[in-house]
Amino acid sequence: MSGKTTSARPTPRLYLATPVVTDPAPLAASLPALLAGADVAAVLVRLTESDPRSMITIVKALAPAIQSTGAALLIDGHPDIVARAGADGAHLTGIAALEDALPSLKPDRIAGSGGLSTRHDSMRAGELGADYVLFGERDAQGRRPSPDAVNERLAWWAELFEPPCVGYAVSLKEATDFVAAGADFVLVDDLVWSDARGPAAALGEIATAIRNVHAAAPVDAAGQS
Template sequence: MIEQDLTTVNRPRLFLVTPPEFDLAELTGKLDQAFAGGDIACVLIYMPGANTKDLQTTAETLVPIIQKGGAAAIVYRDTQAAGRSGADGVHVDTSLDDLKLAVESFQPERIVGTGGTKLKHDAMEWAETGVDYLFFGKLDLAEKENAHAKTLSSASWWAELFETPCVALAGNSMETLAEVAATGADFVAVKDVIWQSDRDTSDLIAEANKILDAHPFPDIDQT
């Protein structure tokens, strides 16, 4: 499962999302470099238009890099590609039935995450399947500078009331990480702000972690 080690990390952690389309050699270099910048909890291999064969081939290259960096490698939607590539888990948001099947097949050895629910009732129902995290934010929308208002409100609501960890998608600026961290979300997801920048990815990850360090969880007893 994706869990916080509260003895050492008492604030949100980074959840990287790959761009939907990319040059594998270029992304491999950036991803390898990113881990030099500090803590990364997870990397979601997000290729919504890829077939199982192409996704599996790509994952077989990326998964070892992610795992070597100490992060969990999650494959988007495709349980076959996730299983065959040795990924740590799968993100399933197609239907409640698909999610239940993934939970039954993958847990407890591997991670199952979900998201994309439109209603609070749906979010609670999907979380009841026993998923390891709930993702707030639309992966298929063009990113703006700030996180979507609904993402922020949903993450704040969830973090306050429920135990299942939640991930909240930030916008495409570094400043947006602070507003997402302030919701109390367990993980802050970033995509364009990392991959579309001309800066060294290790510097970006270091800056992101510094921002998150300033947002410790207020309800954890550190005594």
């Protein structure tokens, strides 16, 4: 990996994670309009553990609704079914999972990396060829770093490394703070799906807030906001 270039920073984009999908039909029906209303770069599909054929069937049912909008479809884990399901890549949790998945995903598909609890793990993921690194997600016990710790990790990564960094946000404030810290993407899930106004209103609000924070960010002499 090399240091960041000095070109102006693009507006950060959204990365939407689905609830765990058992019946894809309702989600497939609602996703096109939802994704059309905000700048969503990718959708992370979460699957119930099942046999490969059943999981592939679910992903194939969702793929047109996601990919037709220009968003990438990533599967949470299960790199072995990515190609057969027509997905664009997988999100892997932990360095071991990333290492195991890279031969089946590269060079044609996306390999994202999360579960990176230390700076060393983050740098290792980048060295291995992760297409992005995710900071701030919950661990297996439901715990996650403090927002300040996530901000610090995003700022450190954004300043020094080339692969994009993603901040996992559980509130609108976190989403905007992570953008200000340097996140290239903001991952959202329950923040959207649990909003009483509906997911479209929630996603639109987050997208607008991200654009506003990015537009207000100062640009240094090198052109990096």
